[in-house]
Amino acid sequence: MTWVIASNAQTNTFPPMGNAGIGTVDPKAKLSFNNLNDGSDGPDGITWYSPDPLHYGIHRTEGAWTQPNYQQLRLVWDTGIILNPGTLYGKSYVDIQGAGLRVTSGNIGIGTINPLSKFHVQADANTSGAPANSQVLIGGTTNPEKRLSLAYNTSSNYAELQSQAYTGSYTAIILNPNGGNVGIGTNNPSAKLAVEGNIKAREIKVESTVWPDYVFDKDYQLPTLKEIEKHIQEKGHLPGIPSAKEVKENGIELGEMNAKLLQKIEELTLHLIEKDKQLNKVNAVNNEYGKRLQDLESKINLLLVK
Structure with missing residues (x-):
């Protein structure tokens, strides 16, 4: 026996077997609601909260079933939804399709x-x-x-x-x-x-609080070339520069090493300036001796002619 109940111009059907319909006499699934295009554009669905049926339950939003803004299927709750597949968790998924x-x-x-x-x-x-x-x-x-x-x-x-x-x-x-x-x-x-490996960069900026401009101070004790030579002969590297063994064991601080290298360049520059001054003095003396030699040769030539 099929029960057909008419209420408020809507027809429901509850057969003992087959599909049941709410708002429709032609249910296409085990439980079917009225068709979206039946002219009733208000929200409807399933609720467990009678005072506010759209606050707690499953329902579609209001409006006509037309493009591009179709109605949404909304799940509204206060405490949450729990999906518990039990022992079949390895074969149970929630697959969300469409727009994600x-x-x-x-x-x-x-x-x-x-x-x-x-x-x-x-x-x-x-x-x-x-x-x-x-x-x-x-x-x-x-x-x-x-x-x-x-x-x-x-x-x-x-x-x-x-x-x-x-x-x-x-x-x-x-x-x-x-x-x-x-x-x-x-x-x-x-x-x-x-x-652990190589680093490739277009530019690296290292901030350093110490920069060896102090090399150009008047009271800076510039090591002599003799002292540098002695240190190299005894240690095998420049003074103030770590040895190859130290670099292999501890590496180098990039900012600190740049400062040390600049210090050696500045010291070398001072030595070059000093050597240039000494060379200029030697050249001046040589020029003076050259002039005296020319004068002496001229006098000797005059004596030989007479």
Whole structure:
């Protein structure tokens, strides 16, 4: 027996088997509502809150079903929606098609019921096919394409951004919370920025508080060339410049080394200026001796002629 109930010029049908219709006598699904193009443009749907039916439930918005602004299907609630697939979580997905997913307010949490920011991912355990402790993975996991992983390494207590290939090798950017150091290609940055490899830049600016203009001060003790020669013979490098062994073990401070090199250039310039003065004096003496020699040759020639 099929029950057909007419109320307010609408017809409902509740058959014991088959499809049930609310606002329609021709339901096309197990539960069907009146057609969108039936001339009733007001909002309607399912509610669990009679005083304000559009505040809590599932309904379509009001308006005619015409292009380009079709009505929306809205889910309105106070406490939230829980999707729990149970033991079949490996085969259960929420597939959002069309224009995608949009969240206009509030926070999104993945792996947490209390998201603390606009997008909060909590994933301490390793995800199959992803780098250890991966929290955000962009790219393929089953093909050799490049992929990008944002993770927090719980064992080493640092955050890392990994650019990883399918082969398993990766180059990571490490953010160490202990001191705020950043490492590229190394997971143990000992400085604000530590790079394991080469750096290529169009321009590098190094700020230095010490610059060797003091070399030109009148009271500066300029080392003599003899002293420099002795130091080179004993140490094998210039005074004030680290040895090859020291550089290999400790590296160099770029700003400090530039200052040291400039100091040596300025010292060399002073030595060149002094040597130029000495050379000019020698040339002046030689010129004087040359004139005297010419006068003497002239006198000798005159005596020989007589």
